[in-house]
Amino acid sequence: xxxxxxxxxxxxxxxxxEQRVQSGxxxxxxEIQSARDFLRQHDxxxxxxxxxxxxxxxxxxxxxxxxxxxxxxxxNYGGRAGGYQMQVQSIFDHVILSTCYTGDFNxxxxxxxxxxxxxxxxxxxxxxxxxxxxxxxxLNGELRKLLIVKDYSSLRKDWYAAEACVLxxxxxxxxxxYEDIFRCPxxxxxxxxxxxxxxxxxxxxxxxxxxxxxxxxxxxxxACPDFSRPASDGPNLGWSPEAWNQNGHARxxxxxxxxxxxxxxxxxxxxxxxxxxxxxxxPAQLPxxxxxxxxxxxxxxxxxxxxxxxxxxxxxxxxxxxxxxxIQCADPTPVRSA
Numbered sequence: 001x002x003x004x005x006x007x008x009x010x011x012x013x014x015x016x017x018e019q020r021v022q023s024g025x026x027x028x029x030x031e032i033q034s035a036r037d038f039l040r041q042h043d044x045x046x047x048x049x050x051x052x053x054x055x056x057x058x059x060x061x062x063x064x065x066x067x068x069x070x071x072x073x074x075x076n077y078g079g080r081a082g083g084y085q086m087q088v089q090s091i092f093d094h095v096i097l098s099t100c101y102t103g104d105f106n107x108x109x110x111x112x113x114x115x116x117x118x119x120x121x122x123x124x125x126x127x128x129x130x131x132x133x134x135x136x137x138x139l140n141g142e143l144r145k146l147l148i149v150k151d152y153s154s155l156r157k158d159w160y161a162a163e164a165c166v167l168x169x170x171x172x173x174x175x176x177x178y179e180d181i182f183r184c185p186x187x188x189x190x191x192x193x194x195x196x197x198x199x200x201x202x203x204x205x206x207x208x209x210x211x212x213x214x215x216x217x218x219x220x221x222x223a224c225p226d227f228s229r230p231a232s233d234g235p236n237l238g239w240s241p242e243a244w245n246q247n248g249h250a251r252x253x254x255x256x257x258x259x260x261x262x263x264x265x266x267x268x269x270x271x272x273x274x275x276x277x278x279x280x281x282x283p284a285q286l287p288x289x290x291x292x293x294x295x296x297x298x299x300x301x302x303x304x305x306x307x308x309x310x311x312x313x314x315x316x317x318x319x320x321x322x323x324x325x326x327i328q329c330a331d332p333t334p335v336r337s338a
Contacts, residue, residue: 006042013038014053021060022153025092032058075297079288082203086288090297093120095304097201100132101176110135112173116197121158122303123323125149127193129171144171146193149321161322166190168316190319191311202305202326208292 002010013035020027035054044050075090089096095118102111111133117125126148131139149155149164170189174181177196181189291297305326312320 002042002044006044010035010038010042010044010050014050014057017057018053021057027057027061075294076285077288077291077294077297078285081207081288082200084200084203086200086204087285088204088288088291088297088301090291090294092296094118094125095297095300097197097204097301099200101173102133103176103179105135105172105175108135109133110173110176112171112176114177114196116194116200118197118201118300118304119152119157120300122198122300122305122307123149123157123159123162124194124197124304124309124321125152127197129173131171131173135173146170147190147319159323161320163314164319164321165317166319186313187311187319190313191309194309194311194321198304198307198309198326201301204288204291205301205305208289212289212292 017027017031017035032054036051039048039050039054074092077086077088077090079086084099087098089098096115097118098113098115100111100113102109104110113130113132115128115130117128119125124147127146129144129146131142131144134140134142144167145165147164147166149162152162155162170182172182178184178192181192184192291301307323308326310322310324312322314320
């Protein structure tokens with residue numbers, strides 16, 4: 001007869017495996033077999049629900065590409081690429097890319113960090129804003145999910161269409177990304193927020209690969225790049241002004257226009273000097289070049305770099321996101337599930 005303590009242990013073990021099916025790290029076949037052996041060794045009945053739950057976990061894993069099990073902690077990278085200071089966090093089965101934007105509006109100085117989380121297939125799970133120096137000071141340090149895909153943890157990772165929730169009222173600090181952003185139609189605005197993440201990834205990888213052969217094979221020592229001074233020039237996202245249109249069915253890049261009252265140093269607001277502050281990320285931050293050796297993050301970023309999205313508005317707080325492959329012709333082909 002199973003003891004109370006063994007029941008507690010097996011409950012925790014099975015619940016952890018069920019959680020890892022969705023969020024990682026990868027489950028090895030030996031772990032499921034070990035859990036079954038634990039049940040038998042502690043006299044659990046063959047009819048126990050725990051055996052059924054383990055079988056369900058095993059079935060969920062059938063047909064998935066076998067992942068290399070690499071016990072690892074979060075890897076944190078930082079540095080400059082493609083004209084931006086970036087932070088990239090590799091966390092088991094997803095990657096978060098962050099960069100900072102700063103500017104002035106109505107004689108107030110502000111700075112925000114925008115983060116895109118990409119799943120294993122390069123799709124965006126959410127776009128998040130953090131107030132580093134809010135135009136309204138009480139907001140400093142707070143987070144806002146600008147866009148979040150519904151139930152992203154349980155969706156098939158290579159989805160090509162999904163519903164997402166968006167903020168009804170967007171932070172005014174988004175003018176640091178593009179000063180006329182609130183004059184854009186809503187479908188273009190949200191598609192742009194998604195696509196700047198994919199564009200930054202594309203620029204980052206191109207830049208890292210272009211300088212790969214210009215440096216020694218060995219990766220430099222650990223470093224903390226200075227995130228207190230964003231890049232002085234905007235990145236080339238690879239989207240020409242002609243790509244902008246009014247129906248949301250092409251690459252959604254807003255054209256730069258000049259407006260008084262919004263003093264942004266360049267098109268992304270990254271040109272203004274910043275007071276010294278603590279660098280972003282963790283003390284043991286790896287240089288950005290080390291991303292090219294990350295067997296988990298690099299495939300995710302390569303997939304993200306080849307994608308872009310279009311958006312349909314369903315109501316003020318919900319949208320439909322569709323993914324397309326980046327191709328040169330004017331009529332992109334939807335990314336269909338295999």
